[in-house]
Amino acid sequence: MNGYLVFARKEAAEIVRTWRIWVLPSIVLFFALTGPPLARFTPELINALAGGQLGQFQLPPPTYVDAYGQWIKNLAQIVLFSLIVMYGGLVSSETKSGTAAFVLTKPVSRTAFVVDKAAIHSAFLTVILVVGTLITWGVTAAVFGAAPARTLWEAALLWLVLGVFFIAVMTLLSVLIPSAPGAAGAGLGCYALLSIAAIWEPVRINSPAGLAGQAASLAAGIGIPSPVWAVATSLAASVALVWLAASVFHRKEL
Amino acid sequence: MxxxxxxxxxxxxxxxxxxxxxxxxxxxxxxxxxxxxxxxxxxxxxxxxxxxxxxxxxxxxxxxxxxxxxxxxxxxxxxxxxxxxxxxxxxxxxxxxxxxxxxxxxxxxxxxxxxxxxxxxxxxxxxxxxxxxxxxxxxxxxxxxxxxxxxxxxxxxxxxxxxxxxxxxxxxxxxxxxxxxxxxxxxxxxxxxxxxxxxxxxxxxxxxxxxxxxxxMEELKQRYSKQKILVEVTGGAEALAAAIAASAWASSISLGTGGVIEITVNDLAAAQHAIPVLLSSHGAGIERLTVEELDLEEVFVQLVGGARS
CATH class of the missing domain: 3.40.50.300 (P-loop containing nucleotide triphosphate hydrolases)
Structure with missing residues (x-):
């Protein structure tokens, strides 16, 4: 157990003291700050850009729902893509640089090495998401004068389950594929496959494939069937993926 | 242990x-x-x-x-x-x-x-x-x-x-x-x-x-150390070297400058008896006659060098 705790502390310190503390938080902060104002001024921007081409067509006045929708859309696309690219080398970067061998010749199990990485980076994503959502919430309230909490937080937490699932996917891929860009490419491939799989309703309702769409619907104030199954299967799949990653890592020569 | x-x-x-x-x-x-x-x-x-x-x-x-x-x-x-x-x-x-x-x-x-x-x-x-x-x-x-x-x-x-x-x-x-x-x-x-x-x-x-x-380490050096003899003579080194090379106890021989002959031997006792006889028969004056102890580098070259080539 000592190895788990010490390595987890190292992993957390590494986030704070390297590039990792800047990249994902900066992206999330940028969208959290700019999303609501952008939603507020979208009609004016479109009118200014389109000139007279819109004719009599009038865009409906923006509301907090647009800001929430913008936030979830950014999370589901740009933030998720960034996360996939960032974590392509989650494990392989350490095996390649030799630091994995440095650590794993000490009293630390390979399971601890893999599980700690997945757990600490999931916690990091949770913190980023909570801070980003708080900012979005506050800025939305300032810009629109109304910002119901429940809709936003339900949607954001639903997306968080998807984010954690993708950290688990990237943990496995970074064990399987020695090249970080290669693993990132495979991760984007998984994202594309999930998006396609979401066309089929049973998959959409009961698996991680539907989480992005359900989060977007929640943010837009549209009712969705209970996401319990999608959340449960996503979390179970995350645990299974990390377990599989640890199991494969056990058999690897470093 | x-x-x-x-x-x-x-x-x-x-x-x-x-x-x-x-x-x-x-x-x-x-x-x-x-x-x-x-x-x-x-x-x-x-x-x-x-x-x-x-x-x-x-x-x-x-x-x-x-x-x-x-x-x-x-x-x-x-x-x-x-x-x-x-x-x-x-x-x-x-x-x-x-x-x-x-x-x-x-x-x-x-x-x-x-x-x-x-x-x-x-x-x-x-x-x-x-x-x-x-x-x-x-x-x-x-x-x-x-x-x-x-x-x-x-x-x-x-x-x-x-x-x-x-x-x-x-x-x-x-x-x-x-x-x-x-x-x-x-x-x-x-x-x-x-x-x-x-x-x-x-x-x-x-x-x-x-x-x-x-x-x-000591055993290794001992095992190989008795296999090299250095002979330094005042003259007639070439003829003496040729006679030593023809001896069955000499594995290899190299003639250096200043009358120095380095002999790798396969039977140290035989060499120790035969070399003084050869020196005497060739009328060569002795400057030096030593059984050299190989250092690890020589042991290493002997064991690995041959295999590499």
Whole structure:
């Protein structure tokens, strides 16, 4: 157990003291700050850009729902893509640089090495998401004068389950594929496959494939069937993926 | 005496390439054991097997009485390891690295701080506050030695521990290794023969995945030392050399400048009796007649050089 705790502390310190503390938080902060104002001024921007081409067509006045929708859309696309690219080398970067061998010749199990990485980076994503959502919430309230909490937080937490699932996917891929860009490419491939799989309703309702769409619907104030199954299967799949990653890592020569 | 390391028929293949071929090796607990070999002989592969970073293709390998395949944290807690190219977290300082490694071994508080301080001072890194990313290769190697010793391990595995060090650094590390004699089993790989000769009790020479010889240092030198005779004569060296070359007890002969003849012999007793007779019959005056003791380098060249060519 000592190895788990010490390595987890190292992993957390590494986030704070390297590039990792800047990249994902900066992206999330940028969208959290700019999303609501952008939603507020979208009609004016479109009118200014389109000139007279819109004719009599009038865009409906923006509301907090647009800001929430913008936030979830950014999370589901740009933030998720960034996360996939960032974590392509989650494990392989350490095996390649030799630091994995440095650590794993000490009293630390390979399971601890893999599980700690997945757990600490999931916690990091949770913190980023909570801070980003708080900012979005506050800025939305300032810009629109109304910002119901429940809709936003339900949607954001639903997306968080998807984010954690993708950290688990990237943990496995970074064990399987020695090249970080290669693993990132495979991760984007998984994202594309999930998006396609979401066309089929049973998959959409009961698996991680539907989480992005359900989060977007929640943010837009549209009712969705209970996401319990999608959340449960996503979390179970995350645990299974990390377990599989640890199991494969056990058999690897470093 | 117990064996700290015991390999029987240890084989390691990388695809179709055989890196280690049926190696038998036994390292006594408390000894300083040098694993010698030219580049590419399989030294690093052997150490990777010992640390559990790689798995044998065949044969058995026991470390501190446990099969490496089933070695767990308890075994790793008794081992210190320095890689040939030490890798660290570049964002840490040396002190943070020592604390991190010590914590992994379950050390805490004052004990950890004092041990880290002591070893950093010994490694000459006591006052260095820079991040490891800014270190030279020599500094990394010294830190590597320090971190390998943090837990006062029973077994210390060092892969080319002095390869990147300057002469003073080399001397310090070798003195440190020598000071561990009897308390810690030190297994170190090197191609620097003088290092092995200086500190080790036992030597194994590896070439192309085979252990060519394993013996205590003194026995090894003794085994080969009686096979070289130097004769220096006042004149007629060419004729004498030709007569010696024709003798059955002479394996090889080389004629140097100033009447020096170097003879490798296969029967020392016969040579010791025959050479004075030959000297007398050729009327050659003796400047010198000595049985030379080969140093490790000559033993190494003799054992590995032939195989390489």
């Amino acid at each position: 117990n064996a700290a390391i015991e390999a029987v028929g240890l084989t390691k293949d990388f695809g179709r390439k055989r890196a280690l071929d049926a190696i038998d090796l036994s390292v006594e607990e408390g000894s300083i054991f040098a694993f010698l070999g030219p580049n590419g002989a399989g030294k690093t592969t052997m150490i990777r097997l010992l640390t559990g970073l790689a798995r044998p293709s065949a044969g058995s390998l026991r470390v501190l009485g446990r099969a490496v395949a089933s070695a767990d944290n308890a075994v790793r807690a008794s081992i210190g390891y320095l890689a040939d190219v030490p890798a660290f977290y570049n964002w840490m300082t040396a002190r943070e690295t020592m604390r991190f490694v010590g914590s992994l071994y379950g050390m805490t508080g004052v004990q950890l701080e004092q041990r880290a301080e002591l070893l950093l001072d010994l490694a000459g890194l006591g006052g260095v506050g820079a991040r490891i990313g800014e270190y030279s290769r020599g500094m990394r190697q010294r830190l590597g030695v320090a971190q390998a010793l943090i837990s006062a391990p029973r077994l210390l595995l060092l892969d080319e521990p002095t390869s990147a060090l300057d002469p003073m650094g080399r001397k310090d590390v070798l003195d440190l290794i020598a000071s561990l004699r009897g308390r810690t089993t030190v297994f170190f790989s090197t191609h620097i023969l003088a290092d092995a000769e200086r500190v080790c009790d036992t030597v194994a020479i590896l070439n192309r995945g085979h252990v060519v010889v394993q013996a205590p």
